[in-house]
Every structure is written in C-alpha cells, then in structure tokens.
Amino acid sequence: MEAAALNPWRAPSWRERLAALLIPPGARESVMGDLRESCASEAELLREVLRTAPYVILSQMRRNLNMPALLLQAGLVLWCFGAIAAGAALPLLVLREAWQPLARPSHRHALRDAVLVSFCGVLLFFLLPLCWPNVREGRFIGAACFMLGAPLSLLLCFVRTGLILDGDRRGHWLGSKLSMAEMTMMWRQHRRRVMRRNRLEAVLLALAAAWLPGLGIAGHAQSLLAAMFAASALWLVLDSPRRAARQDFVSLRALYSRSLAHQQQLRGFLWWLWLAPALMSFQATLPSEGAPSQILENSIVAVLLCFLVTALNREGSGRMREEIVALSRLRETPA
Amino acid sequence: MDSLGQFEQLVLTAILALGDNAYGVTIHAKVEELSKPRKVARGAVYATLDRMEDKGLVASWLSDPTPERGGRSRRHYRLEKSGEKALREAARTAQRLIETIAKGLGGLAWKPPR
Numbered sequence: 001m002e003a004a005a006l007n008p009w010r011a012p013s014w015r016e017r018l019a020a021l022l023i024p025p026g027a028r029e030s031v032m033g034d035l036r037e038s039c040a041s042e043a044e045l046l047r048e049v050l051r052t053a054p055y056v057i058l059s060q061m062r063r064n065l066n067m068p069a070l071l072l073q074a075g076l077v078l079w080c081f082g083a084i085a086a087g088a089a090l091p092l093l094v095l096r097e098a099w100q101p102l103a104r105p106s107h108r109h110a111l112r113d114a115v116l117v118s119f120c121g122v123l124l125f126f127l128l129p130l131c132w133p134n135v136r137e138g139r140f141i142g143a144a145c146f147m148l149g150a151p152l153s154l155l156l157c158f159v160r161t162g163l164i165l166d167g168d169r170r171g172h173w174l175g176s177k178l179s180m181a182e183m184t185m186m187w188r189q190h191r192r193r194v195m196r197r198n199r200l201e202a203v204l205l206a207l208a209a210a211w212l213p214g215l216g217i218a219g220h221a222q223s224l225l226a227a228m229f230a231a232s233a234l235w236l237v238l239d240s241p242r243r244a245a246r247q248d249f250v251s252l253r254a255l256y257s258r259s260l261a262h263q264q265q266l267r268g269f270l271w272w273l274w275l276a277p278a279l280m281s282f283q284a285t286l287p288s289e290g291a292p293s294q295i296l297e298n299s300i301v302a303v304l305l306c307f308l309v310t311a312l313n314r315e316g317s318g319r320m321r322e323e324i325v326a327l328s329r330l331r332e333t334p335a
Numbered sequence: 336m337d338s339l340g341q342f343e344q345l346v347l348t349a350i351l352a353l354g355d356n357a358y359g360v361t362i363h364a365k366v367e368e369l370s371k372p373r374k375v376a377r378g379a380v381y382a383t384l385d386r387m388e389d390k391g392l393v394a395s396w397l398s399d400p401t402p403e404r405g406g407r408s409r410r411h412y413r414l415e416k417s418g419e420k421a422l423r424e425a426a427r428t429a430q431r432l433i434e435t436i437a438k439g440l441g442g443l444a445w446k447p448p449r
Contacts, residue, residue: 030395034360034363038363038402053378254395328410
C-alpha cells in the first residue's frame with residue numbers, strides 16, 4: 001500500500017486548500033484526505049486533484065441532480081424569459097448541484113444573499129421596459145422599483161431570518177454514539193413521518209390538479225401543469241420508505257441516509273411545483289395586458305415567492321446534509 | 336437486479352478483499368493490483384463507489400480525522416447484502432465463461448511470454 005509521504009504534522013498549505021475547492025464539498029473531506037495520504041509531494045497532490053476532480057464533479061452532479069425539479073425550473077425560465085435564458089440557466093443549475101454545501105447556509109451568507117436578490121430584482125424591474133417596449137410608463141415602474149428596493153430587501157431579510165430561526169429550533173439532534181435500538185426507533189419515526197406527510201400532500205396535489213383548469217393560464221401549459229400535479233400525487237402515494245428488514249447498524253444507517261436524501265429531492269421538486277401556477281399566471285399578465293401597478297405587484301410577489309422557495313430548499317437541503325454527515329460519523333454503542 | 340459492469344466487479348472484489356480496511360486509498364491500490372497491467376484512474380474508483388452506494392450495493396461511513404490526512408476523515412466502505420449477492424452472481428457468470436472458453440480452446444493453460 002502507498003505510504004504517507006507528505007509531512008503528517010504539516011497543516012494543508014494555501015495551494016492545497018485552493019485546489020481542494022475544485023472538489024465538491026460532498027466528497028472533499030474523503031478525497032482530499034486520500035490524496036494527502038497517498039501523494040509523495042505537494043506537486044503530485046495538485047496534479048492528482050486536477051486528474052480526479054472531473055470524475056468527482058460528474059459523480060456529485062449525478063448524485064445531487066434533482067431531475068424533476070431541474071426540468072421544472074428550466075421550464076419556468078423558458079416560459080418566463082425564453083429559450084436563450086433557459087439555455088444559459090440550465091448548465092448553471094446542473095453545475096450548482098455538484099457544489100451543494102454540507103450544512104445549512106450561515107446566517108451572514110443567507111442575509112447577504114437576501115439583500116443581493118432584492119437589488120437584482122430591482123435591476124430586473126429597471127430593465128423591464130426595455131424587454132417589453134409596449135409596457136407604458138416604464139419610468140414610473142423604474143422610479144417605483146427604486147423606491148421599493150430597500151423595503152423589499154428588508155422584507156426578504158425578514159423572511160430569511162424566520163427560516164433560519166425555524167431551522168435553529170429544529171436542529172441539534174445527534175450525539176456521537178447511538179445504539180442499534182435507538183437507530184431503529186429513529187428510522188421508524190422517520191418512516192412514519194414521511195408516510196403521513198406524503199399522504200397529506202398527495203391529497204392536496206390531487207385537489208390542486210382538479211382546481212388548476214380554472215386558473216386561466218394558456219391552454220397547453222395549464223393541462224401540462226394539471227397532469228404534473230396529478231402524477232406527483234400518485235408518485236407520493238406509491239413512494240414510501242420501505243420497511244427495514246433485519247439489518248445491522250451500518251446497513252440501517254445507509255438506508256436512512258438514502259431515504260433522507262430522496263425525501264429532500266422530492267420536497268425540492270414539490271416546492272417548485274406548488275409555485276409554478278402562481279408564476280405562470282403572473283407572467284401571463286406581463287407583456288401586454290397588465291397596468292404598470294399590476295406588473296409591479298406581480299413582479300414583487302414573484303420575486304418573494306421564488307426567494308421563499310429557494311430559501312426553503314436551501315435550508316431543507318442543508319439540514320438533510322448535516323444529518324447525513326452526522327449519521328456517517330456515528331459510532332454504534334451496545335444497547 | 337442490474338448485472339454489474341466489469342469495473343464495478345473489480346471495485347466490489349477489492350472491498351471484499353480489504354475487509355475492515357477498505358477506504359479510497361486502499362481500494363484504488365487493490366483495484367490497480369487486480370486489473371494489472373492496466374492503470375486505473377483514482378477518480379473512476381470514487382465515481383463507481385458513489386454509484387454503487389446509491390444502488391445500495393455498498394455502505395459507507397466516516398472514521399475519525401487523522402493528522403497524516405491533514406486532519407481529514409477516511410470514508411470506509413463495506414459490502415451490503417445486495418452487493419454480496421451481485422458479486423456472487425458475477426462470479427458464477429465468470430465461472431461459466433471460463434469453462435466455456437476452456438472447452439472451446441482445449442484448456443486455458445497459461446504460457447509465459449517469449
């Protein structure tokens with residue numbers, strides 16, 4: 001076996017830390033540790049990082065890719081902004097999946113993002129009259145948006161803070177050791193919780209699928225959306241975590257981790273699905289029919305809703321990853 | 336169950352052979368040893384491990400961080416029941432293959448290269 005050749009007591013250099021950024025967070029610790037252990041010099045380590053990174057990035061992309069959610073997001077971008085925007089957004093959305101952080105976003109980053117989003121929203125509103133020249137009174141919109149920028153940013157920060165506090169309230173669940181009986185109990189609770197939530201959401205989705213045709217979105221999109229709601233309801237009914245057969249600690253932990261990741265992917269898709277009818281009906285009023293004040297209101301509500309769904313997904317996904325990392329560090333104790 | 340690809344068989348066999356000491360570095364070394372004289376990209380091993388973990392063929396966990404790894408943990412791997420089953424099935428197929436080839440060629444005696 002290859003022996004450790006780098007100085008074992010030396011902390012990673014800035015070059016090594018920089019190269020580590022090429023490896024997605026989901027695999028960074030184990031991959032960089034392996035390379036550090038097996039490479040004879042820093043130059044060799046850097047070369048190995050460059051050779052290994054493409055495989056790891058592709059693998060993490062495949063693992064984290066939430067295909068239904070991605071297609072839905074791309075579809076919404078296509079519907080609202082056209083094919084060029086969708087073509088540009090798709091690779092970014094796919095690549096972003098590989099660099100999913102292993103924890104919930106820090107408070108500072110989350111609030112900074114909120115301010116950034118609100119001011120990007122303001123910029124978008126300024127550009128609105130350029131995109132749709134037939135929207136009259138563009139100056140009015142621009143001025144109104146400029147004045148709304150600060151309150152909007154405050155509102156988004158308020159929403160984000162609420163989600164952070166909610167996440168803090170739920171967190172902190174694991175120690176470093178767990179017995180098999182406790183792990184089994186945790187798995188059963190998780191399974192019951194998931195089944196209850198899936199059944200409830202399936203009923204709501206079915207009701208929404210029946211109600212959607214009355215929404216007044218353009219024909220094909222409306223039927224497609226109703227079909228997606230109905231299919232998702234069926235998916236939720238059929239998709240429940242399986243009963244764990246007699247398994248040991250390691251296998252049950254793996255099953256639990258896979259189920260957590262799967263459920264989070266499902267939730268991520270469903271949040272966007274719930275948002276889709278609202279966004280599509282808002283967009284339908286934009287190009288020609290809407291009065292400036294209505295366009296403004298719709299746009300602000302759309303930004304708020306998109307921000308809320310993204311923040312919910314980030315918090316949920318961060319919490320799930322924290323749980324999976326904590327699970328994979330657990331040691332089994334005797335019952 | 337899907338049948339295993341050749342590289343997946345190699346990685347599963349390496350994990351089986353290494354027992355409790357199966358993690359990235361040792362698995363890569365063992366796979367290279369099994370597939371001699373072909374060189375194996377380390378990244379391909381990681382990608383295959385990830386894929387097999389998602390399929391439920393192997394399970395993984397993190398060890399405690401160690402100084403020789405710059406304070407980072409090892410990700411250890413272990414075969415799951417379905418992984419063992421898939422590997423047995425692959426071995427049976429290989430066995431049938433060997434028998435058929437040996438029958439067709441009149442033996443599979445290894446001859447040293449001249």
